Amino acid sequence: MLIVKLNATDSTNSYLRKLSTEETIGDYTTVIAKKQTQGRGQMGTVWDSQASKNLTFSVFKDVSKLHLEYPFYISIVTSLALLKTLQFFSISRLSIKWPNDILSENKKICGILIENVIKQNNINASVIGIGLNVNQTKFNNLPKASSLKIISGKVFDLDEIVHEILKNLEYYFLLLEKGDYDILKNDYETYLFRKNKPSTFKDEEGIIFSGYIKGISESGNLQVLLEDDIIEEFDLKTITLLY
Template identity: 45%
Template sequence: MKIIKLSATDSTNTYLKEMSKTIDLADHTIVVTEKQTKGRGQLGSTWQSKDGQSLTFSIFKRFSNLKIEHQSLITFAVSIGVKNALEVLNIPVMTIKWPNDIMSYSKKLCGILIENQIEGTNITSSIIGVGLNVNNSEFDKLPQASSMKLASGKAFILEEILQLVSEAILKQLETIEYSKNNNLEATYVASLFRKDKVTAFNDQRNQNFNGIIRGVDSTGHLLLETENEEIKSFELKQLKMLF
């Protein structure tokens, strides 16, 4: 791994993306910053980080033969990698809130933003952004947020967490490259937050309904059992979980 450390940047994903346009980036290049001013999340959301308490970094990963239709494997691998790393550190009750928020109990510790570069029918590389709350103790108007410190009662060294988490992510991503991903989807599904529990959702029409998470389909869309016992597939933009 090559690690580029920045004192500040608007977004580590954007920084890596711009770098990739001008130079031939080495596989596993990582950009980490002490201060991120315009962190991005899913569907245009923002990611709040705290200087010296949060980890904000992005990983550049090349792929040699990954079809677009298999891009959900990247989400599975990255989510499982982060979860595995935090479990090694005894962060309690770890789950993955679909598609890739990392939870302890019912609080969010980590957000992930994956941006793929595509040529023809293949994904040639991905930029994987990770925002991880490590030693944060307070959150501004974010009642569902938490940190590794709040969840475990222990403080952590940011550099050590960066190394552990990035290695765990890359280890899982290698399973995609070498076709050892037979259990990747099953592991991901088994780790889903509120799986097999009645959960409230809000749809695109701003209507609330109850559903039961049963898994994901081949494209990574969420499979919900609705109130009439029908299994339906949903994209991220089509619903919001209420909990």
């Protein structure tokens, strides 16, 4: 397993994608940057992180042999690997804010950005970008952000956390390769933030509405029980969970 460490790059996802087009790289090749100048989150958001205090890295995963009908399982696997890692380091009150933000005590500590490499209409590989707030203690104008140090009071070794994440990614991808879809989906839904609690949402037209999160579909859409007792599915572009 190759681990490339950079002092700075625009985006570890972009760096790893470019590397994969220029040469054949091995499974779980990982690029870690002390600083990202253009770190990205879901839906074009910016991932802001203090240099050398947090983890900003990307992992190359060959999924060509999986023949995935539902690519969202890559996101499920990654989320569960991160949860298992954080539990190992005694981080409490963990949940997954759909689709794949990791929360502790209702504060965001980790974001995931997955970019798939498509060949001949099939997903050939995934570049899994992870931003984890570790030893940073101040987040200006980000009241919903936290870090492992804020939560635990401890200073963490970044390399130790990376190795634990990679070990757990391998474990959960093995479950995916074995076809244990129900186990993965059920585990993910167990940690789903605000599941079965009254929640407020905003749709793509800016309309605010209420409902109860019930779970996810196989394709990763959020299933919400609305006021008229109808369960409706929403994809990432059509709904935002307000909390």
